[in-house]
Amino acid sequence: MNKKPLPQRMCVGCREMKEKRELIRVVKTPEGDITIDTKGKMNGRGAYICPKEDCLQKAVKTKGLERAFKQQITPEIFVSLKERLAQDE
Numbered sequence: 587m588n589k590k591p592l593p594q595r596m597c598v599g600c601r602e603m604k605e606k607r608e609l610i611r612v613v614k615t616p617e618g619d620i621t622i623d624t625k626g627k628m629n630g631r632g633a634y635i636c637p638k639e640d641c642l643q644k645a646v647k648t649k650g651l652e653r654a655f656k657q658q659i660t661p662e663i664f665v666s667l668k669e670r671l672a673q674d675e
Contacts, residue, residue: 595634598650599641609634610670612663614655620663622670631655635667642667 593606611623615630623632633654635645642664645651651659 597636597641597645598633598654599635599638599643599645599648601650602636604634604636606634608636610637610667612651612667614657618657620651620655620657620659622663622666637671639668639671642671 594603595606595609596603597609606626611626611628611632611634612620613623613628613630613632614620615628621628631654633651635641635651646664651663
């Protein structure tokens with residue numbers, strides 16, 4: 587039997603390729619709202635980030651999420667990402 591390859595995505599913080607299920611998906615909906623996609627199935631443009639504090643800091647510093655979505659990211663999004671990281675630990 588052939589095994590299906592696991593999907594790989596790049597973290598916007600550390601820029602490393604990792605398995606999709608290891609990363610947190612942030613999505614820009616067609617309406618323009620930016621939210622955290624807990625199920626990984628929401629419609630819209632997605633960007634992925636590692637569940638690590640240092641990757642989040644790198645994404646903020648390099649504006650990785652802003653580049654991915656081509657718009658400004660509100661501080662509330664970063665706060666909710668920090669809370670999500672605290673839950674995962």
